[in-house]
Amino acid sequence: MGPxxxxxxxxxxxFFDVETTVPTRPGQGFAIxxxxxxxxxxxxxxxxxxxxxxxxxxxxSLITPLSERCNGINAEAVSSAPTFADIAHAVYDLLHGRIxxxxxxLRFDCVRVKDAFAAINQTPPExxxxxxxxxxxxxxxxxxxGNMKMATLATYFGLGQQTHRSLDDVRMNLxxxxxxxxxxxxxxSLPDIFTENSWVSPNAVTRSRSNGKSRSEGGLLxxxxxxxxxxxxxxxxxxxxxxxxxxxxxxxxxxNVGDSFNFRDLxxxxxxxxxxxxxxxxETSIPSPDSATSLSVLQTSxxxxxxxxxxxxxxxxxxxxxxxxYHGSRRIELLHEGFPFQLLCSGLKVRFGISxxxxxxxxxxxxxxxxxxxxxxxxxxxxxxxxxxxxxxESGGGSxxxxxxxxxxxxxxxxxxxxxIPTAVCGEIAIYATEIYQKESSGSVQRLLFSKFDAEELGxxxxxxxxxxxxxxxxxxxxxxxxxxKLVAKKLIIHCK
Numbered sequence: 265m266g267p268x269x270x271x272x273x274x275x276x277x278x279f280f281d282v283e284t285t286v287p288t289r290p291g292q293g294f295a296i297x298x299x300x301x302x303x304x305x306x307x308x309x310x311x312x313x314x315x316x317x318x319x320x321x322x323x324x325s326l327i328t329p330l331s332e333r334c335n336g337i338n339a340e341a342v343s344s345a346p347t348f349a350d351i352a353h354a355v356y357d358l359l360h361g362r363i364x365x366x367x368x369x370l371r372f373d374c375v376r377v378k379d380a381f382a383a384i385n386q387t388p389p390e391x392x393x394x395x396x397x398x399x400x401x402x403x404x405x406x407x408x409x410g411n412m413k414m415a416t417l418a419t420y421f422g423l424g425q426q427t428h429r430s431l432d433d434v435r436m437n438l439x440x441x442x443x444x445x446x447x448x449x450x451x452x453s454l455p456d457i458f459t460e461n462s463w464v465s466p467n468a469v470t471r472s473r474s475n476g477k478s479r480s481e482g483g484l485l486x487x488x489x490x491x492x493x494x495x496x497x498x499x500x501x502x503x504x505x506x507x508x509x510x511x512x513x514x515x516x517x518x519x520n521v522g523d524s525f526n527f528r529d530l531x532x533x534x535x536x537x538x539x540x541x542x543x544x545x546x547e548t549s550i551p552s553p554d555s556a557t558s559l560s561v562l563q564t565s566x567x568x569x570x571x572x573x574x575x576x577x578x579x580x581x582x583x584x585x586x587x588x589x590y591h592g593s594r595r596i597e598l599l600h601e602g603f604p605f606q607l608l609c610s611g612l613k614v615r616f617g618i619s620x621x622x623x624x625x626x627x628x629x630x631x632x633x634x635x636x637x638x639x640x641x642x643x644x645x646x647x648x649x650x651x652x653x654x655x656x657x658e659s660g661g662g663s664x665x666x667x668x669x670x671x672x673x674x675x676x677x678x679x680x681x682x683x684x685i686p687t688a689v690c691g692e693i694a695i696y697a698t699e700i701y702q703k704e705s706s707g708s709v710q711r712l713l714f715s716k717f718d719a720e721e722l723g724x725x726x727x728x729x730x731x732x733x734x735x736x737x738x739x740x741x742x743x744x745x746x747x748x749x750k751l752v753a754k755k756l757i758i759h760c761k
Contacts, residue, residue, distance in 0.1 A: 274361040274392070276303050276312060279437055281366055281430040282373050283335040285326040295321035296348055296380050297337045300430025301358050302438070309438065315358055316431040318345035335428040349384045356381075360389035367414050367437050368398040397441055405444045414440065570605040571735060574640040577605075582644070584651045586659060596655055596740040598648050598749075606737045606754065609641055614730045615680050618723035628694055629719045631685040633726045637669065642679055645669050645738075648749060652740055656747055663747035668738075683736055683753045687717070696722070701757045703733075709757060725758055733757040 280301035284294040300316035321327070324339040332338050348355075355377065366373055374394070381388035402412050409420040418426055418436055421443045426436060581601045597604055612635040620629035637645070645668045653665045671679045688697040694717040702725075703709045714721070726732070735755040741748060 275306060275363075277306050277363045277365050277395070278303050278358055279365045279434045280359070280369070280373060281433045281437070282376050283337060283428065283430055284331075284376055285321065286328065286331040286334050288328050288330060292326075293379065294376055295323070295326045296376055297321065297327070297331075297335065297342055298430045299351065299355060300432075300434050301355075302431070302434050303358065303362075304438070306363070309442070314431060314434075315354060317351055317354075318342045319351065320345040320347050322347070337429075348380045352381065352384060352386055356386075356389045358389075359391065361392055363393045363395060364391040365395040365437075366397065366434070368396065370394060370396045370399070397437055401441075401444055404448060417444075570600060570603045571608050572600065572605055573608050573610075574638065574644045577644050579643060579647045582647045582651055584648075584655045586655070596652055596659075598652060598738050598740070606735055607641070607644070608733075608735050609638070610733045611759075612636065612683075612732050612734055614726050614728055614732065617726045617728055618685075618719060620719045620723075628687055628717065631687070631696075631719060631722065632682050633685075634680045634682050635732070637679060637681045641681070642669050645681065645749070645751075648738055652749060653747075656740075656742070661742060661747060663742050663745045666746055666748035668749040668751065681751060683734060683751050683756075685722075685753055685756075698753045699755045700725075701755070703757050703759050705760060730761070731759040733759075 278301050280299070282296050282300075283298040284296055287294060296319045298316070298318050300314070302314045303312040304310060305312060318337070318341060320342045324343065327337070327339045327342070359377070364374065374391075378388040398412060401409075401417070405412075410416040414433060414436060415426040417440045418424060421440060423436060423439055423443075426433060577600055583599045583602075584596050585599060587595060587597045599605070614633055615636050616634040619632050619634075622630040649665075649668050656663075656665070669679050669681055686697040687694050696714060696717070700712045700714075701709050702712055733756070734753055736751045736753045739750045739752050741750050
């Protein structure tokens, strides 16, 4: 029995996904390794037919170990598969004139398909309309499910692990949309009970400048992080507050203390998703631990990220390497014993509060503040400076290097470092990309929810003399003939006086 006949107006929605190679050198493009699509009825979301095939690239050497880590597809698997030219007619028939749908397809899958048609000198298909579920769900569902990657959304709804194979990912995308739509429908049915932020923990704190104090109702931004209370020395020893709040760059929801959720079950899919995201989305993204100990390991773009306190770092074990980035370019990544790492620092004293001196392309202030680093932190950062500067020079970089630790003349024994608070845009709303918490004198730690982007409001919380705990990444930059290490705050806990 053949597939159901298609209507003349081609009103169906086609959900599709491509898996590709990962560029490893400048100028190298992507090669499609798999294409998968499901045609659905727009009224009932019932499946009309599906199509999936592996694709053999013109050059099998493009399938590197990094590419295999991303989707599990190796050269042997595609060696006898059809080329894209062989399947171009089927892909065109599925896509042309229909509504295209998928997760992050505007920035990745649509571009890859059009490039593939251009490579074989054929006219690419054109959509009747496009539904990017990454943008749609970010706008409609908010950030309650973390970073809104497919793996994170699937985990949020308990749908299992993402396989990073085209047809499986398309089916998971459909399921995620159904779950999100159901939740939004139920919330809209009783708006007085299911408030806009009814899913936020009642212990979360919303900041508002209207009164300058904390209040318990939710703000305009949906930030799904339950508060973590550390009420006794025994609990504090077992669950270091900043560590228990610190997750990987995927922002998987933090479990309550005592929750049995195991982040290490997510290592494989976090690894693969991060590789794809780093390659596909890094051009406009803000440069971006689960543990009851002083060390946390989670998968990221090239291997595991290790979150360490400065005292746990061996200076001779610090190194740097060039790793693939988007569009085939390379970036410098700092390593400790062969692993990328972030730093966890407790009790940093704010020297200078929030700075708004510089603005981004949208006119929003670039937020940062200055703290006094400990001697051990200075040693680590200056060692990182040395290895990164050396590799930058060896790889042809000619920019002026700016040290990450600032030692001003006359104040050499009073060094400072600058922590940056990146901004993310959710729809038309700007939010702080750093997760910010507040630690009360009782020891309880609560997530702060902000109703709007307001540098002045945020600045009131980072007054000189305030102590903060921080997890931050060491991101390398080379811009306008200036290069160096930028310390980007992932998590911040502000100590209340």
